[in-house]
Amino acid sequence: MRRISILGATGSVGQSTLDLIRRAPREFQVVALTGGQNIAQLAQDAREMRAELAVTADPARLDDLRAALNGSGVLAAAGEAALIEAAQIPSDWIMSAIVGVAGLAPGLAALEQGMTLALANKESLVAAGPLMLATAAAHGARILPVDSEHSAIFQALVGEDPRAMERVIITASGGAFRDRPLSDLAHVTVGEASQHPNWNMGQRITIDSASMFNKALEVIEAKEFFGLSPDSIEVLIHPQSTVHALVGFNDGALMAHVGPPDMRHAIGYALNWPERRSLPVARLDLAAIGRLDFAHPDPARYPALTLARQVMAAGGHAGAIFNAAKERALDHFIDGHISFTAMSVLVARALDDVGVQDDAQDSGDVTLESVRRWDHLTRQHMDRLAFA
Numbered sequence: 001m002r003r004i005s006i007l008g009a010t011g012s013v014g015q016s017t018l019d020l021i022r023r024a025p026r027e028f029q030v031v032a033l034t035g036g037q038n039i040a041q042l043a044q045d046a047r048e049m050r051a052e053l054a055v056t057a058d059p060a061r062l063d064d065l066r067a068a069l070n071g072s073g074v075l076a077a078a079g080e081a082a083l084i085e086a087a088q089i090p091s092d093w094i095m096s097a098i099v100g101v102a103g104l105a106p107g108l109a110a111l112e113q114g115m116t117l118a119l120a121n122k123e124s125l126v127a128a129g130p131l132m133l134a135t136a137a138a139h140g141a142r143i144l145p146v147d148s149e150h151s152a153i154f155q156a157l158v159g160e161d162p163r164a165m166e167r168v169i170i171t172a173s174g175g176a177f178r179d180r181p182l183s184d185l186a187h188v189t190v191g192e193a194s195q196h197p198n199w200n201m202g203q204r205i206t207i208d209s210a211s212m213f214n215k216a217l218e219v220i221e222a223k224e225f226f227g228l229s230p231d232s233i234e235v236l237i238h239p240q241s242t243v244h245a246l247v248g249f250n251d252g253a254l255m256a257h258v259g260p261p262d263m264r265h266a267i268g269y270a271l272n273w274p275e276r277r278s279l280p281v282a283r284l285d286l287a288a289i290g291r292l293d294f295a296h297p298d299p300a301r302y303p304a305l306t307l308a309r310q311v312m313a314a315g316g317h318a319g320a321i322f323n324a325a326k327e328r329a330l331d332h333f334i335d336g337h338i339s340f341t342a343m344s345v346l347v348a349r350a351l352d353d354v355g356v357q358d359d360a361q362d363s364g365d366v367t368l369e370s371v372r373r374w375d376h377l378t379r380q381h382m383d384r385l386a387f388a
Contacts, residue, residue, distance in 0.1 A: 001029045007087060007106050008097030010035035010042050012202050013120045013146065016264045017095050018045055020271060023280065032086040034098070034106075037061065043068030050074075053089065055082045057102065084109045093271065095146070096121045099204060100327050101320070101375055104128055105368060111141040118270040120146035122221045123327075127320040128371045129224030143225070144270040149218050150225055151266035152245035152257030160249070167248040168228060170218055171238035172297065173198050175210035178237065182301060186341045190334055198241040198261045204330060211343055212297065213326050216308035220319055223312055230312040235305055237295045242284060260284055303344040310351060318355055320371045324378035325350035332386040346385045354378050 004021060008014045014035070021028045030049035035042035036057050043065060046054035055077045056065050062078035069076050077085065080102075087094060087106035095118045096107045103121035108128075110117050112135060119125070124132055136143050145151050149170045157165065176195050177185060193207045201209070208214035219233050241261040246254045259265050260282040268279040299306055304326075311318040329343040338346065354377055 002027060002092040003031045003090065004028045004093050004095070005032040005086060005089060005091040005110075006030070006095040006097065007032075007034045007083065007103065007110075008095070008099065008121070009033040009045055010038040011097055011099060012205075013097035013263060013267065014095065015041075017097070017267050017271070018049070020264060020268050020279070021049070031091050032089050034083055034086050039064045039068055043072075043074075046074045047072045053077060053086055055086045057083060057098075080105065088113055091115055093118060095267075096124070097146075099123075099202070101127050101323055101371070104132075104371065108132065108135055108368060111135045111143070112139050114139045114141045116142045116144060118144045118146050118267070120267075122147055122217045123323050125221045125224045126217050127323045127375070128366050128368070129221075129319065131366045131368065131371070133224065144273055145225060146263075146266050146270050147218060147221065148261075148263065148266045149245045150222060151269055152259075153222065153226060153247055155269065156245065156247040156255040156257055160247075160255075162226075164249045164251075165226075165228075165232075165247055166250050167232045167234060168222060168226070169234045169236055169246040169248070169254075170215065170222060171236055171241070171243050171245060171294075172212065172215045173209065173239060173241045174237045174297075175212065176206070177210050177301075178239065185301070186339050188340045190336070193333075193340060197239075201263075203334070207330060207333070208326075211304055211340065212302035213304040213330075213343070213347075215302075216304040216311075217323070217326070219305065219308045220311055220322075230309060235297055237293075237297050239293055240289060240291075242289065243292060243294075258284065303348070307344065307348060307351065314351075314355060317366060317370060317374045318351065320366070320374045321351060321354050321378045322347065324375040325354075325382050328379045328382035328386075332382070337386050346382060349385055350378055350381055354381050 006014050030051045032053040033046050033051050034055040053075045059079040065076045083106045087109040093116050094110045097120040101123045104124045107124050145154050193210045194203045196206045244257050246256045248254050262281040265281050311322045325347040329346050332338045
């Protein structure tokens with residue numbers, strides 16, 4: 001029986017992971033579950049799975065979690081140190097699905113134990129890609145991609161010589177506003193931005209899809225994970241969301257990964273890797289779909305993609321600055337402080353303003369401490385920009 005821990009168990013990826021585990025109760029033993037504010041869901045899942053440990057990221061909710069777990073035998077804990085402790089408990093496979101840069105330290109802790117980390121937390125590779133990969137290599141750990149696009153690339157490379165890869169094409173649905181007039185975007189609401197046309201995801205990632213910041217992060221993540229040059233990564237709008245990525249080889253061939261828009265496919269592939277097992281996802285009827293459309297993204301509609309190119313060219317701590325600025329811009333949009341289009345404007349400002357400081361200080365190697373420092377400085381600067 002394989003020991004499984006899920007960091008970010010109450011989110012959409014965590015819940016999909018638990019759904020797959022429930023379907024094979026004799027194969028998996030849940031060791032640790034972590035979550036944020038949804039204490040009821042966290043406690044319910046921990047009880048059902050008979051986990052050893054349940055952790056909430058919010059220390060103020062520890063008493064609530066303890067009360068919800070009373071009599072279950074599940075240990076309750078809270079805070080960043082407890083999240084890291086959960087990541088360090090010996091497990092055969094750990095899902096990293098904590099949203100944002102908060103997932104970096106627990107992910108590194110798991111890698112330092114030499115464990116297999118299923119990575120849905122794209123921010124870790126964006127903010128600290130070299131650190132994550134070096135830590136995995138130093139401790140004999142393995143990182144498996146869980147984002148649907150990176151899982152698709154990973155699967156397309158099975159049995160192939162990576163040196164024969166010329167390019168990758170990452171697809172994007174275009175989000176909630178792909179067909180809205182550009183003039184409307186400055187006035188769209190949080191509620192409108194939270195409705196994805198194809199995927200069932202949490203609010204933050206859905207809004208990031210509408211702005212294409214999510215895809216910008218994925219472009220940077222692909223560069224880091226697969227060691228690609230920035231000019232070999234392309235993005236295409238694909239409204240049907242059935243082709244998740246394509247890999248182009250030196251003989252002109254394109255290998256496409258095609259599947260339903262269901263995160264359980266990428267999760268299940270990582271969970272069962274290196275085997276491929278039956279999954280409870282829809283089987284595509286291509287005749288019913290009828291057509292697959294592709295188009296180049298409009299830079300004026302999706303400026304986040306241009307910013308991603310700027311980040312990859314800059315290197316260093318630009319990824320950490322970009323991610324922190326993106327997260328804080330999203331906070332301010334959700335809270336009603338800035339407009340939808342102002343997010344990309346302020347992130348661009350932060351890259352210029354804070355990035356200059358990074359260059360001036362010649363900060364050297366990316367470390368957990370340096371990422372935290374630039375993350376903190378960037379968030380402070382974003383707050384000043386939002387209320388200027």
